Amino acid sequence: MANRVITYSEAVREAIAQAMEADSNVFMLGEDIGIYGGAFGVSGDLYHRFGAERIRDTPISELGIVGAAVGAALVGMRPIVEIQFSDFTSQAMDQIVNQAAKIHFMLGGELSVPMVLRAPSGSGTGAAAQHSQSLETWFAHIPGLKVVLPSNPRDAKGLLLAAIDDPNPVIVLEHKLLYKTSGPVPEEPFRTPIGVADLVREGKDLVIVATGVMVSRSIAAADQLKEQGIKATIIDPRTLSPLDMSLINDAIAASGRVMLVQEAPKHVGFMAEVAARIAEGPALYSLLAPVKRICGMDIPIPYAPQLEKAAVPQIEDIIAGAVALMREP
Amino acid sequence: MVSITPLISPESGSLELDRSAALSALESMLTIRSFEEAVDGLFARGLMHGTMHLSIGQEASATGICVALKTTDYITSTHRGHGHCIAKGADLTRMMAELLAKQTGYCRGRGGSMHIADTKTRNLGANGIVAGGIPIAVGAALAQKMRNENNVVVSFFGDGATNEGAFHEALNLGAIWDLPVIFVCENNKYGMSNSTELSMRVDKVSDRASAYGIAGVTVDGNDVNEVYQAAVAAVQRARSGKGPTLIECETYRWKGHSKSDKNLYRTKEEIDQWKAKDPIIRFQEIILQNQLVTQTDVDALANQVRETIREAIKDASAAPDSDPAELLSSVYREVYNG
Ligand SMILES: Cc1ncc(C[n+]2csc(CCOP(=O)(O)OP(=O)(O)O)c2C)c(N)n1
Ligand SMILES: [Mg+2]
Numbered sequence: 191m192a193n194r195v196i197t198y199s200e201a202v203r204e205a206i207a208q209a210m211e212a213d214s215n216v217f218m219l220g221e222d223i224g225i226y227g228g229a230f231g232v233s234g235d236l237y238h239r240f241g242a243e244r245i246r247d248t249p250i251s252e253l254g255i256v257g258a259a260v261g262a263a264l265v266g267m268r269p270i271v272e273i274q275f276s277d278f279t280s281q282a283m284d285q286i287v288n289q290a291a292k293i294h295f296m297l298g299g300e301l302s303v304p305m306v307l308r309a310p311s312g313s314g315t316g317a318a319a320q321h322s323q324s325l326e327t328w329f330a331h332i333p334g335l336k337v338v339l340p341s342n343p344r345d346a347k348g349l350l351l352a353a354i355d356d357p358n359p360v361i362v363l364e365h366k367l368l369y370k371t372s373g374p375v376p377e378e379p380f381r382t383p384i385g386v387a388d389l390v391r392e393g394k395d396l397v398i399v400a401t402g403v404m405v406s407r408s409i410a411a412a413d414q415l416k417e418q419g420i421k422a423t424i425i426d427p428r429t430l431s432p433l434d435m436s437l438i439n440d441a442i443a444a445s446g447r448v449m450l451v452q453e454a455p456k457h458v459g460f461m462a463e464v465a466a467r468i469a470e471g472p473a474l475y476s477l478l479a480p481v482k483r484i485c486g487m488d489i490p491i492p493y494a495p496q497l498e499k500a501a502v503p504q505i506e507d508i509i510a511g512a513v514a515l516m517r518e519p
Numbered sequence: 520m521v522s523i524t525p526l527i528s529p530e531s532g533s534l535e536l537d538r539s540a541a542l543s544a545l546e547s548m549l550t551i552r553s554f555e556e557a558v559d560g561l562f563a564r565g566l567m568h569g570t571m572h573l574s575i576g577q578e579a580s581a582t583g584i585c586v587a588l589k590t591t592d593y594i595t596s597t598h599r600g601h602g603h604c605i606a607k608g609a610d611l612t613r614m615m616a617e618l619l620a621k622q623t624g625y626c627r628g629r630g631g632s633m634h635i636a637d638t639k640t641r642n643l644g645a646n647g648i649v650a651g652g653i654p655i656a657v658g659a660a661l662a663q664k665m666r667n668e669n670n671v672v673v674s675f676f677g678d679g680a681t682n683e684g685a686f687h688e689a690l691n692l693g694a695i696w697d698l699p700v701i702f703v704c705e706n707n708k709y710g711m712s713n714s715t716e717l718s719m720r721v722d723k724v725s726d727r728a729s730a731y732g733i734a735g736v737t738v739d740g741n742d743v744n745e746v747y748q749a750a751v752a753a754v755q756r757a758r759s760g761k762g763p764t765l766i767e768c769e770t771y772r773w774k775g776h777s778k779s780d781k782n783l784y785r786t787k788e789e790i791d792q793w794k795a796k797d798p799i800i801r802f803q804e805i806i807l808q809n810q811l812v813t814q815t816d817v818d819a820l821a822n823q824v825r826e827t828i829r830e831a832i833k834d835a836s837a838a839p840d841s842d843p844a845e846l847l848s849s850v851y852r853e854v855y856n857g
Contacts, residue, residue: 225784226712249682249718250649250710278648281683316569318631320647489850492841493631494620495568500843 194377198340199232199369201347202308206233206270208379209354210240213268216354219246219255220272229274230310230369252281256307260290260359263305268354275321276309276363279328290359291334306353311339311363312403312453313491313502322491322498324402324454329361330430330463336360336384337430341405343373345428348382356384365403387434389441393421396447396515399438399464401427404451404503411508420516430460438464439473446478447515453502456485479518484511521611521827523550526586532751534586534744534802538811542820544586544743545806548578548799549824551602554611557828558601558618558632562778567618569631572599573774576741579798580705580768581606583746584673587754593641593659593672595652598633599705599772600645603675608640611827615835628841641670649710650676650683653702657689660700660757671699671757679710681724687731690765694731699757701750702765705740711776712784728765740768741798744805770798 196204209216223233224247237245248255252273259269273279279286286307294302313322329337336358340346346364353360390405391412400408405426412422423441427433442448448468450461465481468474486502523546529537534544555575561567574581581602588594588607596603604614609625617624618632625635636644643659646652656674663670680686681704693700704724708715721727728735734756738745746768753764771793775782782790806812 222711222713224712226780227783229711229779231779247713247717249713250679251682251684253684254682281648281685316631318569318629318633318647320633320651487846489846490629492629492846493569493626493634494628494841496620497628497841497843497846500846 193374195372196343196375197370197372198343198346198364199230199234201343201375202232202350202364203234203236204375205347205350205354207236207239209351210244212379215266216268216270217244217246218270218272219248219259221248221250221274223247223272228272230366232369233272252278253285256282256285257289259305259307260285260303263303264293264301268304270306270308270354273307273309276311276325277320277323279307279309279325286329286335286359287332291332294358295334302357303359304357305359306350306362307359308350308362308364310366310369312365312367313498314367314403316493316495316498318493319490324452324486326363326401326430327454327458327460330460334359335431337363338384338428339363339365339402339430340428341365341368341402341426343371343375345382345388347375348380349384349428351379352381352384355381360384363402367403371406382428385429385432385434387437388426388428389437390424390426391422393423394445395421396445396449396512397423397425397438397441398449398451398508398512399425399427399461400451401430401460402453404453407503407505408451408508410505411512414505414509415512418513420512422512427464433463433467435467435471438468439471442468442473443476446476447518448477449482449484449511449515451484451503451508453486455488456483457488459485461485479515482511482515484508521831522608523547523605525590525608526582526606528586534747535805535809536811540586541806541811542816544582545799545802545817546820546824547582547585547606548743548802549821550611550827551578551581551605552799553824553828554605554614555601557832559774561832568620570777570779571632572777574599574602574772576773576793576797577705577707577770578602579743579802580703580740580746580770581675583743584703584750586747587750588673589670591641592670593643593656595643595656595659595672595674596645597652597676597680598645598647598649599677600635600675601632604635604637604642604645607637607642609635609637609642611831612834615831616838619835620841621835621838622841623835623838624841650680650685652676653680653686653689654692656700657693657698660693660698661696663699664696669758671701671754673701673703675703675705677710678704678706678708678715678724679713679718680704681727682718690728690731690733690763693763694733697760697762700763701753701757702763704765704767705770706767707770707772709776709784714784723767725765725767733763733765735765735767737767737769740770741796741801743798743802
């Protein structure tokens with residue numbers, strides 16, 4: 191049944207359920223994940239299937255619950271924390287950055303923190319500046335954390351199962367606008383390896399590297415670009431840390447043009463790292479035009495729908511960027 | 520420009536014995552109710568976007584507290600902040616314009632419901648972060664003390680917020696520095712879906728005050744006069760340098776937590792029981808009984824309030840949409856002018 195189609199949130203839920211069925215050490219904790227079913231409905235009926243002990247509804251205490259997950263992980267459990275909006279990881283940063291990320295290294299490799307932290311990320315819901323950020327670069331900058339951004343239902347399941355297996359803390363940022371999108375997802379438990387990029391489609395003219403919701407926007411843009419005779423390769427790194435550059439480098443060698451698309455603000459964003467790695471590596475010699483970045487504006491996310499749209503790349507911006515890049519000498 | 524008639528503190532010391540004070544408190548509560556019902560309607564008709572946290576059923580706590588404040592006193596508010604904002608005297612048209620994503624809104628359409636602030640009425644802002652405003656209130660109170668200003672600062676927050684570290688750290692700071700800050704917990708029994716029974720082992724939120732050596736009191740949050748009395752005592756304590764008070768107002772939100780709430784965690788009976796304790800009807804009955812007002816007064820006030828809200832919606836709707844061309848402005852301040 192490889193072609194079964196389910197939503198992104200169903201895929202996340204299925205991964206959690208399969209992991210919990212397979213291993214009694216796996217449990218979930220977070221705010222309103224019980225009877226309410228999660229702020230975005232991701233935990234859904236898990237509370238009724240697994241009970242309050244393993245689907246732990248917590249008070250509003252992000253630092254406490256992430257810390258509790260770190261502690262439980264240190265002594266053999268496999269906690270999955272849901273932070274209601276990725277913006278609220280800021281409440282829990284000490285446990286994520288100073289504790290979870292560093293314990294294994296700091297203690298000379300003795301203990302480790304096999305914890306998964308999932309959180310909805312990104313803009314597009316009219317929730318304004320404190321509920322709409324794309325904070326992946328914060329986490330990607332911290333050695334010891336792995337960071338994944340599943341961009342479709344299949345990867346949402348596969349990457350989450352891989353994250354649960356992983357003996358390290360893994361931050362999984364799920365885009366809010368993707369939860370209701372659907373796609374084919376295998377029913378059996380399967381793993382999408384962490385640290386391996388995905389070749390979404392191949393085209394000879396330019397390479398688009400995109401993350402999160404920008405992957406589907408890039409696909410939509412590429413469909414329209416095709417009508418104008420421009421054929422784009424699309425690469426979704428999927429994992430930000432550790433970063434797999436091999437696909438990107440190979441694709442640039444083939445077409446000589448690359449456009450990097452992210453929702454987060456441009457300044458010091460994840461794509462700055464990708465651009466730097468391109469500049470440091472063999473791909474630099476194949477470039478026919480400067481690297482182009484299409485990113486969010488360097489502002490907090492505003493509330494008004496027309497402002498919110500203007501603040502982050504839309505399909506038209508990606509198309510315009512690609513056309514401009516093709517016109518470079 | 521429309522706001523409620525400024526709240527009047529009763530010379531008698533009771534909102535239930537003084538006609539003009541009673542009418543102003545009633546107007547505040549009716550305006551909050553009417554504003555939020557209108558917002559709920561606009562949302563249902565697809566004319567408002569994002570999400571919305573309504574305080575219908577909780578109008579007495581915002582009102583009772585603000586009656587006890589001077590116009591120069593400060594407040595910090597929450598995601599469920601329309602009531603605080605209105606009771607402190609905000610312009611209803613600018614509030615509505617903000618929710619309608621207009622350039623004339625309090626935040627030029629950048630903030631929406633969760634971020635309205637009003638320098639004129641000294642509302643330091645609603646907040647999208649649960650408990651985010653509590654330490655900020657402590658800081659504002661510290662500034663009052665350091666600059667010998669005689670203002671107090673009220674921080675509104677919910678029961679759920681008292682499980683955040685920010686609440687505990689803020690209470691302790693306010694306590695050790697004897698600050699003129701009043702912590703007002705609007706205990707509506709739930710965070711989003713998590714009940715107080717499940718989220719804390721103390722019986723009352725006000726029990727938490729003793730851990731920090733400050734005064735704590737629980738009042739019927741649907742009784743505007745009882746809230747007012749507690750606020751007066753707390754304000755007096757704060758202004759005379761005797762430090763913070765934690766006031767717990769027991770109340771209930773009638774509507775779901777936000778627009779995505781299916782009310783799975785509570786029963787219809789419970790909601791109905793609390794609707795029977797409607798703070799507005801209760802107060803109306805008392806002041807009618809005490810012959811401070813007539814039914815005609817009450818009806819006229821209700822009509823006037825509805826008309827005011829209609830005007831606010833009309834004026835706000837006619838305003839220009841917020842402008843993407845100026846999105847890069849105000850990320851940083853250019854010039855500091857206090
Ligand atoms: C730090 C943080 N955690 C979680 C949330 C999501 N959230 C918004 S309101 C809310 C419930 C707050 O409960 P309470 O403090 O009791 O206020 P009420 O909504 O009942 O007025 C939650 C969990 C948030 N906005 N900020
Ligand atoms: Mg509450």
